[in-house]
């Protein structure tokens with residue numbers, strides 16, 4: 001089950017990048033025997049600054065064919081980590097790849113949002129997109145740990 005995070009902007013060497021790499025590496029290692037992963041980030045850059053619609057086109061190209069499309073959006077559904085893990089488990093059991101999309105400073109173009117199979121919110125507050133990458137990578141790792149039955153997710 002391939003997990004893609006399609007995101008706007010290029011993350012240079014930074015604390016965020018090292019956290020994301022660490023969580024995704026750990027998820028990939030632990031997930032291998034459970035049919036979870038590999039997970040990877042695909043970054044897209046709207047070099048000419050053409051705006052949300054141009055970003056959406058680049059993001060759409062990064063979505064693997066047939067993948068479940070999940071947008072990260074403050075207007076989306078707020079779900080618990082165990083529910084998130086259950087959804088990932090279900091998509092794995094259905095042999096689906098999944099693709100999370102994180103927008104840029106202006107958000108995700110409405111046309112791309114309308115195509116999503118699911119939309120997940122990390123609360124009503126707006127977070128910087130680079131932090132959303134970190135939070136999502138941690139939740140993907142956490143989901144893997146929940147499905148593996150380890151004590152990482154304690155409650």
Ligand SMILES: C[S@@+](CC[C@H](N)C(=O)[O-])C[C@H]1O[C@@H](n2cnc3c(N)ncnc32)[C@H](O)[C@@H]1O
Nearest residue numbers: 072073074102103107121122123125126127129
């Ligand atoms: C700076 S935000 C853009 C906010 C913009 N006002 C909008 O309408 O989406 C950049 C991206 O981070 C993600 N994001 C920010 N806050 C979020 C939240 N609370 N839950 C989920 N994703 C969030 C979304 O993917 C968003 O497109």
